[in-house]
Amino acid sequence: MENKVAIVTGGSRGIGRAIAEKLSESGYDLILNYRSREEEALAVKEMLEAKGGVVEIVQADVSQFDDAKKLIQFAKKRFGRLDVLVNNAGITKDALLPLMKEDAFDQVIEVNLKGTFNCMKHAMRVMMKQKSGVMINISSVVGLMGNIGQTNYAASKAGVIGMMKSVAKEGGSFGIRANAIAPGFIKTAMTENLPENVREEMLKAIPLKDFGTAEDVANLVKFLASDDAKYITGQVINVDGGMVM
Ligand code: NAP
Numbered sequence: 001m002e003n004k005v006a007i008v009t010g011g012s013r014g015i016g017r018a019i020a021e022k023l024s025e026s027g028y029d030l031i032l033n034y035r036s037r038e039e040e041a042l043a044v045k046e047m048l049e050a051k052g053g054v055v056e057i058v059q060a061d062v063s064q065f066d067d068a069k070k071l072i073q074f075a076k077k078r079f080g081r082l083d084v085l086v087n088n089a090g091i092t093k094d095a096l097l098p099l100m101k102e103d104a105f106d107q108v109i110e111v112n113l114k115g116t117f118n119c120m121k122h123a124m125r126v127m128m129k130q131k132s133g134v135m136i137n138i139s140s141v142v143g144l145m146g147n148i149g150q151t152n153y154a155a156s157k158a159g160v161i162g163m164m165k166s167v168a169k170e171g172g173s174f175g176i177r178a179n180a181i182a183p184g185f186i187k188t189a190m191t192e193n194l195p196e197n198v199r200e201e202m203l204k205a206i207p208l209k210d211f212g213t214a215e216d217v218a219n220l221v222k223f224l225a226s227d228d229a230k231y232i233t234g235q236v237i238n239v240d241g242g243m244v245m
Pocket residue numbers: 009010011012013014015016033034035036037038060061062063087088089090091111115138139140141182183184185186187188189190191
């Protein structure tokens with residue numbers, strides 16, 4: 001049987017990199033998207049190829065409609081199919097609402113929300129034709145509960161949940177599943193610069209009393225992408241140590 005094909009957006013580092021590693025090591029042919037960190041993306045590719053994986057890297061800014069189209073079409077051209085799309089690329093531009101610049105709102109929406117739309121839209125056509133596919137959106141607990149200083153980010157992450165549910169409804173009869181993952185506090189570059197007092201406060205709100213790892217998220221992606229999850233669609237699943245329940 002041919003390998004299944006997966007795209008991971010924002011796979012050059014952090015959670016996206018861990019997802020890329022997990023899927024490649026699980027036997028998927030992988031398309032690893034990056035925006036600016038070509039060296040890191042190449043390093044991931046070489047590392048996974050050394051383990052026997054098939055990995056292509058594609059530069060694309062997912063917030064740009066045509067870039068996203070090029071990324072999805074690459075899967076079709078190179079492998080003839082697309083089985084799994086993981087919308088992981090994301091940014092933050094935090095500020096309290098009265099201080100938040102219009103630009104900070106627009107940029108976060110453009111990457112996190114519009115970027116996810118762009119990729120899902122183009123992937124939907126491919127998956128509808130092949131009558132199968134899985135889409136997984138990396139949302140956030142912030143999209144469920146809000147957060148001080150993150151009105152833009154919360155809006156984008158709540159938005160990707162709404163889009164996922166609509167895609168699950170549109171795609172069900174075509175054999176397409178869509179789900180979202182809501183990570184809590186995961187140790188990556190995105191969270192490493194938070195002040196110590198903020199980290200301590202967050203820890204108090206986590207029943208499991210620890211921060212998560214990128215691999216914790218990747219493990220759930222692997223499950224949701226697989227046939228073990230064949231009856232699961234339209235769901236938001238938290239990986240947050242019990243932070244939101
Ligand atoms: P990260 O370490 O900052 O990595 C972000 C990745 O997204 C990078 O690979 C970056 O690519 C890519 N990216 C950014 N803008 C892009 C664009 N326009 N087009 C394509 N790629 C783009 O972040 P992370 O912590 O791993 O977060 C990954 C995802 O999980 C995000 O959606 C984030 O919102 C979500 N999340 C994270 C946490 C957490 O605690 N860390 C919690 C909840 C949700 P380049 O480096 O190549 O530019």
